[in-house]
Amino acid sequence: MSNFAMSTDINELSNEVIPLIPEDGRRVSNEEIQDALEKAAGEPVSDMTLKQIKARIIELGIAEAAKGPGGGLKAIGVETPSKTSSKKAEKKMATAKSTNSDKSLESWIWDAACSIRGAKDAPKYKDYILPLVFTKRLCDVFDDELDRIADEVGSRKKAFTLVDADPKLVRFYLPLRPEDPNQPVWSCIRKLTEQIGEGVTSHMRAIASSNPLLKGIIDRIDFNATTHGQRDLDDDRLSNLIEAISTKRLGLKDVEADIIGKSYEYLIRKFAEGGGQSAGEFYTPGEVGEIMARVLLPEPGMEIYDPTCGSGSLIIKCELAMQELQKATGVNNYAPLKLFGQEYVPETWAMANMNMIIHDMEGQIEIGDTFKNPKFRAEKSGKLRTFDRVVANPMWNQDWFTETDYDADELSRFPAGAGFPGKSSADWGWIQHMLASLDEQGRAAVVLDTGAASRGSGNAGTNKEKTVRQWFVDHDLIESVLYLPENLFYNTPAPGIVLFLNRDKPKNRQGQIFLVNASQIFEKGDPKNYIPEAGINRITATLIEWKEEEKLSRIVDLEELKTNDYNISPSRYIHTGDAETYRPIGEIVAELEAIEAEAKETDKALREILEQIGI
Incomplete structure (x- = not known):
C-alpha cells in the first residue's frame, strides 16, 4: 500500500470518486477510478485501497458494483442512460423553485x-x-x-x-x-x-x-x-x-439572516398589533427594545439574560446593537453575545426559539415559571447564575405572588432589609430577581408600569412597594429612569417606564439618578403610537451621555429624591409643557387599587391580632 493510501482517510478518498459516477447508469471503470485517485495523489494507489474505497461508496448507498469487464461503479437501479441532459435538469430545478417577487x-x-x-x-x-x-x-x-x-x-x-x-x-x-x-x-x-x-x-x-x-x-x-x-x-x-x-x-x-430576522420580527409585531390584551405577553415595541439595548452597550462575548423573554426580541436586539456598534467602529471579527432566556408560555417559548434560529443566533431559551423556578443556576452552589446584562418586560402588576412565595425563596433574591412588594403588584419583585441575576459589574434594563416609580410615595404610613424602591435608591443601584410615551404598548394605552440598574455606577454618577421624560417624543400611528428613528437616537444619546435638557431630562440627587418620599418618576420632576402636567388616569387608578389592597391586608392583620388577645 502506498504512503498516500496509508496516510489518507478512506472517506476523503471516496469523495474523490463520487463525482465520477454518472447519473445516467453508465459505469466508471476501476481503471478510471484508479487513474483519478493517482492523479489527485501524485503517486500510485494500491488495488487494496481501491477495493476499500469502492466498498465504502457502496456501503453509503451512493452506487453499486458495475458488472462486466472493467468492473467499477454505477448509479443504483439505473440501467439505461437518461435522455434528459444536465442542462435540462438544471432548468427544471430552477423553474421548480419559487422565485422572489419585487x-x-x-x-x-x-x-x-x-x-x-x-x-x-x-x-x-x-x-x-x-x-x-x-x-x-x-x-x-x-x-x-x-x-x-x-x-x-x-x-x-x-x-x-x-x-x-x-x-x-x-x-x-x-x-x-x-x-x-x-x-x-x-x-x-x-x-x-x-x-x-x-x-x-x-x-x-x-x-x-x-x-x-x-x-x-x-x-x-x-x-x-x-x-x-x-x-x-x-x-x-x-x-x-x-x-x-x-x-x-x-x-x-x-x-440574509438579518433581513429574514427583521421580517420575522415584523410578523410577530403585526400579530401583537392585533392580539389585544395577550399581545404584551410576547412582544415589546421594537423602538423600546432598541433604546434599552443601545444604552446597555453590550460588548462582544457578554452573557445577556431575559427572565421573561417572550418572543426573544429584547435579547436579539442586544445582539443586533452590539453588531451595529462593532461594524461602525470598523471591527469585523468579534465574538457573538451569549443569549439566555426563560419563558412561561409554551407557545411563546417556541416562538422565541424560532426567532433566535431564524436570526442565525445561538442561545438557550428555557421553559418554566422564572419567579418560582428559575432555570439558570450556578453549577456548584445551585444559586442564581449571574450575567453581564439583563433585560426584561415582565407582565405589569402581577398579583398572584404571596408573601409566602417571597419568604420561602432560597436563592437570595430578596435581601434582608429590602422587604418585598405586596400582593397587588410583583413589579419590584421582578427587579429584585434581575438584580440578583447581575454580576458585580452588571447592568439591567426593565420595562415597568409607571406606577412602579411612585406608588406609596407621599402617603401616610408604610407601603411595601415603596419600601423596596427606597432600598434600591439608598443602595444607589438605580442609574436612570425613562418615562415613555403613551399608547406604545400593544396590551395597554398606558405609558410605561424603563428602569436602568447598574451594580457598578461610575464615581461621577454616584448619589444621583438621571431622569428622562420622553412622553412627548412620538408619532401618531395606527393602531399604536411609535417613536421615530430620530426620537430613538435623541433618547439614546441623552441616556448614554447623561445630558440635561429643559423639559426632557434632569440629574436628581438622592437628597431630592428623599424629599419627594422616594418618588423616582420623571414626570414628577420634569414638566414637558407650559401647562401643568397631569398624571395618567391609569396610573392613579392602579395606585388607588394598590392602596386599597394594602388597607385590606392591614385590616386582616389587625383583626387577627385582636382575636388573639380576645377582643
Whole structure:
C-alpha cells in the first residue's frame, strides 16, 4: 500500500470518486477510478485501497458494483442512460423553485399570514403561521446546502445520500425527500393535496425528531386539530397559506439572516398589533427594545439574560446593537453575545426559539415559571447564575405572588432589609430577581408600569412597594429612569417606564439618578403610537451621555429624591409643557387599587391580632 493510501482517510478518498459516477447508469471503470485517485495523489494507489474505497461508496448507498469487464461503479437501479441532459435538469430545478417577487419581504410575509382569513383574523393563527414560515426557511437553506454539496459530488441525488449518511454536513438535517431530487425540499409540503393538515404535522414531527434543537418547537402544533368536531384550520385555508408562503425563496442567497430576522420580527409585531390584551405577553415595541439595548452597550462575548423573554426580541436586539456598534467602529471579527432566556408560555417559548434560529443566533431559551423556578443556576452552589446584562418586560402588576412565595425563596433574591412588594403588584419583585441575576459589574434594563416609580410615595404610613424602591435608591443601584410615551404598548394605552440598574455606577454618577421624560417624543400611528428613528437616537444619546435638557431630562440627587418620599418618576420632576402636567388616569387608578389592597391586608392583620388577645 502506498504512503498516500496509508496516510489518507478512506472517506476523503471516496469523495474523490463520487463525482465520477454518472447519473445516467453508465459505469466508471476501476481503471478510471484508479487513474483519478493517482492523479489527485501524485503517486500510485494500491488495488487494496481501491477495493476499500469502492466498498465504502457502496456501503453509503451512493452506487453499486458495475458488472462486466472493467468492473467499477454505477448509479443504483439505473440501467439505461437518461435522455434528459444536465442542462435540462438544471432548468427544471430552477423553474421548480419559487422565485422572489419585487414585493418587500415584510409585506410579503404579512400578506402570506393574511391569506387564511384576512388581516383581522391573522393573529388568531400565529401558532400555525410562524412554524410554517420558519420551516420554509429551513427547507430553502437545506436546499442551498444540498446544492453546495452537489457541486462537489456531481448531483443532488448523491448529495442527499451523503447527507443521509452524515447529517452533520448541514446545520439542520431535513428527512423530507421529493420524488425528483432536483425538486425543492419544500415541495414535499407544497404538493400535499389530500389530508394536508395531517401531512404537514407528520413532516414537522419528522424534522423535529431529526433535530433535537427543534423538538417541542415546530412539532407542538397539530395542523389537523379540531374543536368540537370542527377543524381549527381546514385544508383549504392551510393550502392557501402554504401556497402564499411558497411564492418566495428564503434561502441563504435570497435573504440574509438579518433581513429574514427583521421580517420575522415584523410578523410577530403585526400579530401583537392585533392580539389585544395577550399581545404584551410576547412582544415589546421594537423602538423600546432598541433604546434599552443601545444604552446597555453590550460588548462582544457578554452573557445577556431575559427572565421573561417572550418572543426573544429584547435579547436579539442586544445582539443586533452590539453588531451595529462593532461594524461602525470598523471591527469585523468579534465574538457573538451569549443569549439566555426563560419563558412561561409554551407557545411563546417556541416562538422565541424560532426567532433566535431564524436570526442565525445561538442561545438557550428555557421553559418554566422564572419567579418560582428559575432555570439558570450556578453549577456548584445551585444559586442564581449571574450575567453581564439583563433585560426584561415582565407582565405589569402581577398579583398572584404571596408573601409566602417571597419568604420561602432560597436563592437570595430578596435581601434582608429590602422587604418585598405586596400582593397587588410583583413589579419590584421582578427587579429584585434581575438584580440578583447581575454580576458585580452588571447592568439591567426593565420595562415597568409607571406606577412602579411612585406608588406609596407621599402617603401616610408604610407601603411595601415603596419600601423596596427606597432600598434600591439608598443602595444607589438605580442609574436612570425613562418615562415613555403613551399608547406604545400593544396590551395597554398606558405609558410605561424603563428602569436602568447598574451594580457598578461610575464615581461621577454616584448619589444621583438621571431622569428622562420622553412622553412627548412620538408619532401618531395606527393602531399604536411609535417613536421615530430620530426620537430613538435623541433618547439614546441623552441616556448614554447623561445630558440635561429643559423639559426632557434632569440629574436628581438622592437628597431630592428623599424629599419627594422616594418618588423616582420623571414626570414628577420634569414638566414637558407650559401647562401643568397631569398624571395618567391609569396610573392613579392602579395606585388607588394598590392602596386599597394594602388597607385590606392591614385590616386582616389587625383583626387577627385582636382575636388573639380576645377582643
